[in-house]
Amino acid sequence: MEIKLLGPLVATANGTSIAPTATKPRQLLALLAISSAEGVTLPLLIEEIWGNDPPRSAATTLQTYILQLRRLLGDALGPDSAHHVKAVLATRFGGYLLNLRQGEVDVHEFERLAAAGRVALREGDPLAASRLLTRALSMWRGPALADVRLGRVLEIEVSRLTESRHGALENRITADLRLGRHAEVLGELTALVRQHPMNESLYNLYILALYRCGRPDDALRAYRELRRTLTDRLGLEPSPRLQRLHQAVLCSDPALDRLDRLEFAEFDNLAG
Known part of the structure; x- marks a missing residue:
């Protein structure tokens, strides 16, 4: 799978798009992808999609959105993938977990490269820092989640990512200055x-x-x-x-x- 959030949302499995077109399922997929390392609880998902005024049917509606995502994933992975789909988009910890491997979400790869660049700069290796940070910044294709409606939870995540991008840019310029x-x-x-x-x-x-x-x-x-x-x-x-x-x-x-x-x-x- 490949999920890109640093710009317009792109989500593919086996080369086939699994990004929903409807607003709320797109929000759901974006939040699950950003939080794929630890999963997202049901209350947090409800807060993101409906804020302080969720309908009584919120939990049931979320289950419907999850089924839609699993259906898209299953269509992309093929007819024999039902068990695998439930392992990839799993019900866990009072919520849901999107099981992805390292490098499959651009946000996580950006953060990994940016952190390695910071360490290289701190340890006096500006050449390595410049290369790592340049790679990290090249992953941005525009504002994060540019075509996804942002609720309260995703707004916080986008603000955090924007600050991380600015920090990585300043560090990369710092490294380049140290290189003359x-x-x-x-x-x-x-x-x-x-x-x-x-x-x-x-x-x-x-x-x-x-x-x-x-x-x-x-x-x-x-x-x-x-x-x-x-x-x-x-x-x-x-x-x-x-x-x-x-x-x-x-x-x-x-x-x-x-x-x-x-x-x-x-x-x-x-x-x-």
């Missing part, structure tokens, strides 16, 4: 700070990339731009970390051009 790829990431950072004008982590990377590209005036201008935005909208000054970076740029501190892990730590990890 400041010119390559500058255009990407320019777009990102326009999209997220109060994100200090992105501005930290952006200012550093500008400086390393021989543009200290633009780096200082970027700092002033962020400071103005923060003070106007929130009444806050930039963080001490960014203020130290600003001072380093003002002084043309040689540490800003050095790339090894030790020297990054010297300036409070200026690149992440």
Whole structure:
């Protein structure tokens, strides 16, 4: 099986689509796939699909949706698959469990690669980190569950995944900066700070990339731009970390051009 949630919903078995077209069964499949490692209880499924006002027939209707999913799965797997279908979409733990293997859900593969990339970056291997995080980010085809109606439970999951994507992107850019790829990431950072004008982590990377590209005036201008935005909208000054970076740029501190892990730590990890 293959289930993709990082974009529009795609679900196939033996090359045949098993994604329902109806709204509520699509929600059900999406939540089961995201939670395939531990399963989903009946109350949580009801909350996702009906919120605080479920009908009296909610549990019975859910059973009907499960039967629809099993029928789609059985059609894809073939006429002799009835027992296997109930093992794949099993009744467990007061709810249901979608039994999938590692790599069959893109969300789980993204999280595995992103975690490995974080570890590689933390352990001082930016080349491995960049490769792992690039692979993780390439799995995204648009906003998570772009064509699935989101109830309260899936909304939380999508918010979590969106934050994970942003974190993986920042880590990948950090790794690329540690590899000396400041010119390559500058255009990407320019777009990102326009999209997220109060994100200090992105501005930290952006200012550093500008400086390393021989543009200290633009780096200082970027700092002033962020400071103005923060003070106007929130009444806050930039963080001490960014203020130290600003001072380093003002002084043309040689540490800003050095790339090894030790020297990054010297300036409070200026690149992440």
